[in-house]
Amino acid sequence: MPEFLFVYGSLRPGLVSGAMRQIILGLPPISAGSMPGRLYDLGPYPVAVVDDTAVTRIEGEVLALPKDPTVLAALDDYEGFRPDNPAGSLYRRIRHHVSALDGRSLRCWVYVAPCEPPNATLIPGGDYLIWRTRRHAASRPE
Numbered sequence: 001m002p003e004f005l006f007v008y009g010s011l012r013p014g015l016v017s018g019a020m021r022q023i024i025l026g027l028p029p030i031s032a033g034s035m036p037g038r039l040y041d042l043g044p045y046p047v048a049v050v051d052d053t054a055v056t057r058i059e060g061e062v063l064a065l066p067k068d069p070t071v072l073a074a075l076d077d078y079e080g081f082r083p084d085n086p087a088g089s090l091y092r093r094i095r096h097h098v099s100a101l102d103g104r105s106l107r108c109w110v111y112v113a114p115c116e117p118p119n120a121t122l123i124p125g126g127d128y129l130i131w132r133t134r135r136h137a138a139s140r141p142e
Contacts, residue, residue: 003067005075006033006098006108008060009046009128020078023071027063031100034059035110039128040120046128047113047120050096059127062098062106072109079111089114 005027010016016024034057037050048058065071076083080090091111098108123131 003065004030004098004106004108005063005065006035006060006096006106006110007063008039008048008058008110008126010044011075011078012061012129013063014129015132020074023074024063027065027071030062030064030106031102031104032059033062033098033100033106033108034126035096035098037112037126039123039126039131040113040117041123041128041131042117042120046123046131047091047117048110049113049116050094050110057126059125059129060098062100062108065109075111081111087114 007024011020011024013024013029035050036052036054037048037058038054038056039058040047040049076093079093081093082089086092092114093109093111095107096110097105100106125131
């Protein structure tokens, strides 16, 4: 069975940079997708809070993961997730169903917040790519 990764923030192909760029751009894109919850801006990156009862959605992209375990290990390292100590991690890595554009429900790995972040800005519409583009456009001098 194929493994999938849902990315919604700084790992999205249109935003990824640095050492993760080569890894992410090497993962085959499957579909745009969304899942129920809230997306918050923490400044340099966003964080998702999964909430199956939410009417709001987190927008992102589904990528195929290779069988190579070093890829998931590199993602864990980047996201501050420690499989040996999930409680002490910056993010949690969970499996969650993501709705693809074609209506499929794909079970994906996704990095999420361990709790609701205090004093964080809610991203309306749940799309970090759009949010970031608008935020940068608004901060440019005319």
